[in-house]
Amino acid sequence: xxxxxxxxxxxxxxxxxxxxxxxxxxxxxxxxxxxxxxxxxxxxxxxxxxxxxxxxxxxxxxxxxxxxxxxxxxxxxxxxxxxxxxxxxxxxxxxxxxxxxxxxxxxxxxxxxxxx
Amino acid sequence: xxxxxxxxxxxxxxxxxxxxxxxxxxxxxxxxxxxxxxxxxxxxxxxxxxxxxxxxxxxxxxxxxxxxxxxxxxxxxxxxxxxxxxxxxxxxxxxxxxxxxxxxxxxxxxxxx
Numbered sequence: 001x002x003x004x005x006x007x008x009x010x011x012x013x014x015x016x017x018x019x020x021x022x023x024x025x026x027x028x029x030x031x032x033x034x035x036x037x038x039x040x041x042x043x044x045x046x047x048x049x050x051x052x053x054x055x056x057x058x059x060x061x062x063x064x065x066x067x068x069x070x071x072x073x074x075x076x077x078x079x080x081x082x083x084x085x086x087x088x089x090x091x092x093x094x095x096x097x098x099x100x101x102x103x104x105x106x107x108x109x110x111x112x113x114x115x116x
Numbered sequence: 117x118x119x120x121x122x123x124x125x126x127x128x129x130x131x132x133x134x135x136x137x138x139x140x141x142x143x144x145x146x147x148x149x150x151x152x153x154x155x156x157x158x159x160x161x162x163x164x165x166x167x168x169x170x171x172x173x174x175x176x177x178x179x180x181x182x183x184x185x186x187x188x189x190x191x192x193x194x195x196x197x198x199x200x201x202x203x204x205x206x207x208x209x210x211x212x213x214x215x216x217x218x219x220x221x222x223x224x225x226x227x228x229x
Contacts, residue, residue: 031215033215033216033217035217042219042220042222043219048216056215058216070180090159090160104162105162105215106151107152107159107160107161109158110158
């Protein structure tokens with residue numbers, strides 16, 4: 001079974017630009033979550049999408065947005081890039097069931113975004 | 117709000133020695149607990165998870181963790197370190213509802229020959 005894939009793996013942008021990152025979940029998984037990883041702040045939750053609807057949202061400004069398509073693939077967009085947005089952006093997929101047993105999240109390799 | 121504390125941002129062990137990584141969580145009810153490992157330039161790989169079925173959880177690569185409710189801890193251990201264990205390890209907690217993982221700060225493990 002193929003794992004979570006993220007494209008592109010590396011990205012260099014300049015301040016003020018916008019960027020779109022893509023995530024394809026494991027087949028059969030309906031939940032996609034996004035995380036930002038930086039040396040200073042560690043791993044922080046951005047948002048989660050389930051069945052094309054945002055189900056959870058972290059504490060990030062509105063410049064960070066996302067969406068999910070009917071095939072469960074997800075994209076996240078960052079507008080008006082700032083230097084502090086340089087980070088590894090990780091996508092994780094899971095079946096999306098809530099309650100009962102733990103719904104395990106499986107992570108992709110990440111997209112390394114550098115903002116100059 | 118939930119929080120996760122990993123004691124020690126860096127741990128150095130000799131090959132063949134015990135690996136012990138500490139994780140404490142704050143939660144009013146036992147949450148779901150996870151340990152992930154991250155190798156350089158890679159994403160996170162699940163090592164093991166606690167789902168209330170058993171307090172001692174065995175994971176991949178010889179790792180195990182014990183859930184202790186009285187101590188709100190979920191420490192990760194491996195009896196004998198291998199060079200390939202050099203990586204960064206993250207403890208994470210998730211509530212019963214919702215799919216948001218809250219991570220600890222991570223512990224980077226260095227294995228000395």
